[in-house]
Amino acid sequence: MDAKCPHNTEVNCGDCRMNALCLPLALQTKEISQLDEIVQRGRPLQKEGHIYHAGEEFKSVFAVRSGSVKSYTVTNEGQEQVTGFHLPGEIFGMDGIAHNHYTNSAIAMETAAVCEIPFSNLQELSIAIPSLQRHFFQLMSKEITNDQSLITLLSKNTAEERVATLLLSISNRNLRRKLSGVRFRLPMSRADIGNYLGLTVETVSRVFGRFQKQDILLVDKKEIEILNIDQLRNLAN
Amino acid sequence: MDAKCPHNTEVNCGDCRMNALCLPLALQTKEISQLDEIVQRGRPLQKEGHIYHAGEEFKSVFAVRSGSVKSYTVTNEGQEQVTGFHLPGEIFGMDGIAHNHYTNSAIAMETAAVCEIPFSNLQELSIAIPSLQRHFFQLMSKEITNDQSLITLLSKNTAEERVATLLLSISNRNLRRKLSGVRFRLPMSRADIGNYLGLTVETVSRVFGRFQKQDILLVDKKEIEILNIDQLRNLAN
DNA sequence: CGGCGTTATTGATCTAGGTCATCTGAAGTA
DNA sequence: TACTTCAGATGACCTAGATCAATAACGCCG
Numbered sequence: 001m002d003a004k005c006p007h008n009t010e011v012n013c014g015d016c017r018m019n020a021l022c023l024p025l026a027l028q029t030k031e032i033s034q035l036d037e038i039v040q041r042g043r044p045l046q047k048e049g050h051i052y053h054a055g056e057e058f059k060s061v062f063a064v065r066s067g068s069v070k071s072y073t074v075t076n077e078g079q080e081q082v083t084g085f086h087l088p089g090e091i092f093g094m095d096g097i098a099h100n101h102y103t104n105s106a107i108a109m110e111t112a113a114v115c116e117i118p119f120s121n122l123q124e125l126s127i128a129i130p131s132l133q134r135h136f137f138q139l140m141s142k143e144i145t146n147d148q149s150l151i152t153l154l155s156k157n158t159a160e161e162r163v164a165t166l167l168l169s170i171s172n173r174n175l176r177r178k179l180s181g182v183r184f185r186l187p188m189s190r191a192d193i194g195n196y197l198g199l200t201v202e203t204v205s206r207v208f209g210r211f212q213k214q215d216i217l218l219v220d221k222k223e224i225e226i227l228n229i230d231q232l233r234n235l236a237n
Numbered sequence: 238m239d240a241k242c243p244h245n246t247e248v249n250c251g252d253c254r255m256n257a258l259c260l261p262l263a264l265q266t267k268e269i270s271q272l273d274e275i276v277q278r279g280r281p282l283q284k285e286g287h288i289y290h291a292g293e294e295f296k297s298v299f300a301v302r303s304g305s306v307k308s309y310t311v312t313n314e315g316q317e318q319v320t321g322f323h324l325p326g327e328i329f330g331m332d333g334i335a336h337n338h339y340t341n342s343a344i345a346m347e348t349a350a351v352c353e354i355p356f357s358n359l360q361e362l363s364i365a366i367p368s369l370q371r372h373f374f375q376l377m378s379k380e381i382t383n384d385q386s387l388i389t390l391l392s393k394n395t396a397e398e399r400v401a402t403l404l405l406s407i408s409n410r411n412l413r414r415k416l417s418g419v420r421f422r423l424p425m426s427r428a429d430i431g432n433y434l435g436l437t438v439e440t441v442s443r444v445f446g447r448f449q450k451q452d453i454l455l456v457d458k459k460e461i462e463i464l465n466i467d468q469l470r471n472l473a474n
Numbered sequence: 475c476g477g478c479g480t481t482a483t484t485g486a487t488c489t490a491g492g493t494c495a496t497c498t499g500a501a502g503t504a
Numbered sequence: 505t506a507c508t509t510c511a512g513a514t515g516a517c518c519t520a521g522a523t524c525a526a527t528a529a530c531g532c533c534g
Contacts, residue, residue, distance in 0.1 A: 073389065076474055081389040095385065097378035103385070123371065127364050134360065140377040141334035147384035148332065148340070152310065152318040154391040155435030159491065190512065198392030203491060205513050221500085221512080237313055396521065427482065440521060442483055458482080458530080 012036045021089025021176065022063045024135035031129050038121040041065070044113045051093075051106040051114055058096030060116045064088045067112025068187035071095075071104040072195075082196040084146075085109075085188060087173050094140050109187045154198045162197040163207045164236035167217075171226060182226040249273045250352075258326025258413065259300045261372035268366050275358040278302070281350045288330075288343040288351055295333030297353045301325045304349025305424035308332075308341040309432075319433040321383075322346075322425060324410050331377050346424045391435045399434040400444045401473035404454075408463060419463040 013019055013036045014029070023032070040060075044067075045051065051062055054073060062069075069086040083104055086092045096102040097119065126133035153162055175181040186193075194204045211217040216232055218225040226232055250256055250273045251266070260269070277297075281304075282288065288299055291310060299306075306323040320341055323329045333339040334356065363370035390399055408418040423430075431441045448454040453469055455462040463469055 073385065075389060075393060079393060081393060083385045083388060094378055095381050097374050098376075098382050099379075103382050123367065123374070126370065127367060130360065130364060133363065133370065137334050137360070137373070137377070139335075140374070140381065141331055142336075144332050144377065144380050144384060145335050145340050147381060147388060148310065148320045150388055151320060151384060151391060152312060154388065155432075156312060156316060156318060195392075200492060201512075202493085202514085206491090209513070437522060438482075439484085439523085443521090446483075 011041070013039060016065065018063070018065060018089040018177075022091055024131050026131045027129070031132070034125060034129070035132070038118060038125065039063075040116040040118070042114055042116055044111060045108040047108055047110050049108045049112075051108070052096075052102050054102055054105045056102050058093075058100050058102055058119065060118045061091055061093040061096075061122070062106070063091050063115040063117065065113040065115055068109045069106055069112055069114065070109050070188060070192060071106050073104050080195060082192050085170075085192075085196070087170075087187075088177060090173075091139055094143055109192070159197075159199050159203050159207050160210070160235055161237065162199065163193070163204060163211075164232050166193065166197060167224065167226065168229075168232060168236050171229070182229060184224055186222045186224055248278070250276060253302070255300070255302060255326040255414075259328055261368050263368040264366070268369070271362060271366070272369070275355060275362065276300075277353040277355070279351055279353055281348060282345040284345055284347050286345045286349075288345070289333075289339050291339055291342045293339050295330075295337050295339055295356065297355045298328055298330040298333075298359070299343070300328050300352040300354065302350040302352055305346045306343055306349055306351065307346050307425060307429060308343050310341050317432060319429050322407075322429075322433070324407075324424075325414060327410075328376055331380055346429070396434075396436050396440050396444050397447070397472055398474060399436065400430070400441060400448075401469050403430065403434060404461065404463065405466075405469060405473050408466070419466060421461055423459045423461055 012033075013023065014032050019032075023035070027035070051069065064086050066088055068088075069092060070082055071084040071086065071092055072080050072082045074080055083095075084092065086106075092106060093102065095104050122132075122136070126136060153165055157165070170184065170186070171181040174184050188196075190201045190204045190208075193199075194201045197204070199207075208217065208219050211232075212219055214231070216226070216228045216235070218227055249270075250260065251269050256269075260272070264272070288306065301323050303325055305325075306329060307319055308321040308323065308329055309317050309319045311317055320332075321329065323343075329343060330339065332341050359369075359373070363373060390402055394402070407421065407423070411421050412418040425433075427438045427441045430436075431438045434441070445454065445456050448469075449456055451468070453463070453465045453472070455464055
């Protein structure tokens with residue numbers, strides 16, 4: 001397998017293009033190789049392939065290496081609730097720590113590759129490398145603040161504000177990966193967007209329509225171009 | 238100050254009635270006294286007294302000893318968003334870890350006492366006591382799963398389902414403290430309930446009204462008696 | 475005790491977004 | 505190439521809960 005292939009499973013953490021995003025900055029070379037030993041690089045996942053199912057025993061947290069992943073739960077009435085979208089360089093699976101079982105399921109939204117980090121090893125290593133412990137406390141805290149902004153979004157904002165906010169979030173996360181913040185492909189369906197934002201597909205579709213009519217966006221199926229990011233920011237507020 | 242006084246600040250962790258809730262079960266007597274040394278027991282807070290403000294430098298997490306506390310953020314439009322209610326034995330303030338500044342403000346909803354746990358000391362101690370590290374990972378993960386159920390509640394459930402779910406949550410948390418799960422006093426106002434659940438005060442009031450008419454609840458201002466907990470569970474689903 | 479601000483209740487109306495139904499087009503497949 | 509499927513867009517209508525407005529009931533303080 002070619003080292004440049006984005007789904008390559010053979011690379012180690014030190015060489016991975018994503019390491020600036022998922023590892024603590026302060027890590028020494030020696031420490032990186034310690035981490036490398038516990039990280040398991042899984043083979044590429046097909047679209048719709050599960051990384052884990054809700055209820056399974058919690059063993060590991062995961063980092064997205066390529067592609068994209070969504071987390072979701074199923075309510076007692078059987079409806080799906082999307083709880084997060086995970087792009088390359090992002091960590092997911094930390095919801096499982098509390099009860100020793102995953103509360104979410106995680107599924108690839110397109111062809112993807114993930115790194116598996118066994119949590120018991122990570123705990124031990126965190127004791128040897130305090131900056132790693134700190135890093136994981138921070139990652140979990142960030143997840144908490146993210147979830148809380150979603151709570152605020154859902155309880156206070158209109159459909160347009162919610163969609164605008166999601167687009168800006170994806171734009172920012174693309175920038176972090178040195179990709180374009182104004183032209184990108186949405187990895188998720190309209191249904192997933194609606195589900196995540198507490199809206200119906202129809203409403204999402206209509207909001208995209210309105211944004212196009214106002215020359216804020218150019219939408220071609222999943223390809224998005226942000227034409228007026230300032231106005232989008234205004235709308236998101 | 239009398240040792241039996243609920244707002245007493247002189248007690249240590251080993252004697253505290255709440256220790257089964259906020260400390261890891263596995264802690265040894267010696268370890269408890271190590272923890273005791275870093276925990277600072279603050280003096281009682283007046284109603285509306287702030288524990289910290291959003292934006293302040295993050296230094297500590299806190300445990301509720303008595304009374305009750307609410308966390309909230311203020312949106313860019315200046316509206317308050319309640320992000321959590323904290324009852325005795327519960328830990329709060331973990332949102333601050335991510336950015337080294339609190340993202341929420343925390344305020345006493347009634348006379349309350351809190352224990353302050355300086356986070357840098359806690360991190361060090363977590364390295365010496367692995368079960369403490371594990372415990373805090375779990376606490377943070379629990380916060381994540383709680384926030385995610387709130388997200389689901391807000392995006393999928395009706396006003397009645399939301400109110401029923403909150404009442405059952407408070408009921409369960411009272412049971413954990415060996416208090417009645419069916420008769421209790423709500424520490425928060427209708428406005429706080431509405432804000433937390435993404436509803437207006439009027440809607441909350443009407444839902445309470447309907448629940449009373451159906452003989453599910455007996456409501457007298459903030460005093461609640463659950464008359465039919467099974468039906469409440471059905472409604473919450 | 476009486477006046478006043480705050481919190482809760484209740485009623486009347488309005489609206490954002492849900493529901494339902496139809497239509498289009500792209501992608502897969504036989 | 506024709507057939508099916510599924511994601512997305514769009515239009516017509518409806519409803520849960522918001523908004524606005526009035527009233528009641530409670531502390532709280534001089």
